[in-house]
Amino acid sequence: MNILFFLAKRFIAGETFERAKEVVKRLNDMGFSVTLDILGESVKNKGQAERARDSYIELLGNIYKLSLNSHISLKLTQMGLDIDDSYCYENVAGIVKTAHEYKNFVRIDMEGSQYAQRTIDIFEKVHKDYPDNVGMVIQAYLYRSKDDAAHSIEKRYRIRLCKGAYKEPPDIAYPNKRDVNKNFEEIMKELLLKGNYPAIATHDEGLIDSAKLFTGENNISKDEFEFQMLYGIRRMLQEKLLREGYRVRIYVPYGTHWLPYTIRRVRERKENLWFVLKNIFRR
Ligand SMILES: Cc1cc2nc3c(=O)[nH]c(=O)nc-3n(C[C@H](O)[C@H](O)[C@H](O)COP(=O)(O)OP(=O)(O)OC[C@H]3O[C@@H](n4cnc5c(N)ncnc54)[C@H](O)[C@@H]3O)c2cc1C
Known part of the structure; x- marks a missing residue:
């Protein structure tokens, strides 16, 4: 656990x-602009969801008070999706209403595929009002x-596009990275x-180059979309994009519930695991 916490510090x-600020x-x-994520997911009781x-x-x-340039990102299982959908909706609606009052923006992260449709349903309900x-x-x-994506374009939903971070079966998700x-x-x-105003959320330089080329060829200006990357990953690339005049938003997680997030970051890059193991053997 200590070693994982050591690794977590790179990503949170x-x-x-106080630290996140x-x-x-x-x-x-x-x-950079930022989106702040208070770490937490899969809450099992209403007390945790309401906190x-x-x-x-x-x-x-x-x-708002500190004039930070930051949105927020949250997960529906942190807001009670495992308890009850309408209860979860009420919690999220309360947050989005507050964001509306402060002229801010809430991104609802996408979790495992078993939550996908319910997440979209709750998003659409909140989106109607805000x-x-x-x-x-x-x-x-x-x-x-x-x-x-086609439905979202039609409805003018603001989308963050990412590859996906959860373990999914081959009848639901492409098993092959190339696909x-x-x-x-x-x-x-x-x-x-x-x-x-789509958000292109990846650290994959090939895809980022493709976005740059495509927007250049189609006269899509640099203020019509943004790149998004995770805190602690490919920092040089993040800075390079800024220097080139692109908008870049960094997803910054903080909080005590850092384990599942860290495990996802380790799983998607095996070098991180070697880094952990090397440290275990050094001790
Ligand atoms: C802003 C943002 C928000 C996201 N929100 C969600 C979400 O709501 N739901 C969801 O399922 N997923 C989300 N993700 C995670 C995403 O789905 C991928 O799991 C993650 O971004 C890794 O994929 P990649 O596009 O960077 O490509 P990859 O092909 O995995 O990586 C490309 C390169 O990036 C670097 N890299 C990538 N991951 C790591 C890592 N963990 N450690 C070190 N280097 C790394 C490596 O250099 C790698 O070669 C989000 C990602 C970002 C950037």
């Missing part, structure tokens, strides 16, 4: 808002994603051409 801004200020000073909701509402107030303050995520590894990348590229181009 700290356990408290310093990271956001530093990133903002460099020219998470209240923390996000307080966070929106702090972002169309400018909430967006969702499409994962390119899912077979369904092209249809979801995921191809699907990502095709959906990305549709979103860039017709979407509502």
Whole structure:
């Protein structure tokens, strides 16, 4: 666990808002915008869900007071999706209403595929009342994603496109990385051409180059979309994109519930695991 915490520190801004705030200020000073994620997922009781909701509402107030350039990102299983859908909706609606009052923006992260349709349903319900303050995520590894992207374009939903971070069976998601990348590229181009300020969330330089080329060829200006990357991953690339004049938003997680997030980061890159093992053997 100690070794994993050592690794987690690379990917999370700290356990408290006080620590996260310093990271956001530093990133903002460099020219990045941010989305803050209070770590937490799969809550099993209403007390935990309501504490998470209240923390996000307080966070929106702090972002406003400190004039931070930051959105927020949250997960529906943190808001009670495993308890009850309408209960979860009420919690999220409370947060998005507050974001609306502060003129801020809430991104609903996408979790495992068993939650995909319910997440979209809740998103759509909240979006009806606050169309400018909430967006969702499409994962390119899912077979369904092209249809979801077409629907989102039609409805003017703000989409973050990522590859997908959960373990999914082959009847639901492309098992082969090359197919995921191809699907990502095709959906990305549709979103860039017709979407509502899409967020291209990847550290994959090939896909980033493809986005740059495509937007250049199609006269899509640099303020019509943004790149998004995770805190602690490919920092040089993040800075290079800024220097080239692109908008870059960094996803900054913080909080005490860092284990599942860290495990996802380790799983998607085996070098991280070697790094952990090397440290175990050094001790
Ligand atoms: C802003 C943002 C928000 C996201 N939101 C969601 C979400 O809501 N739901 C969801 O399922 N997934 C989400 N993800 C995660 C995403 O689905 C991928 O799992 C993750 O981004 C890795 O894929 P990649 O596109 O970077 O490509 P990859 O092909 O996996 O990686 C490309 C390169 O990036 C670097 N890299 C990637 N991951 C790591 C790592 N963990 N450690 C070190 N280097 C790494 C490596 O250099 C690698 O060669 C999000 C990602 C980003 C950037």
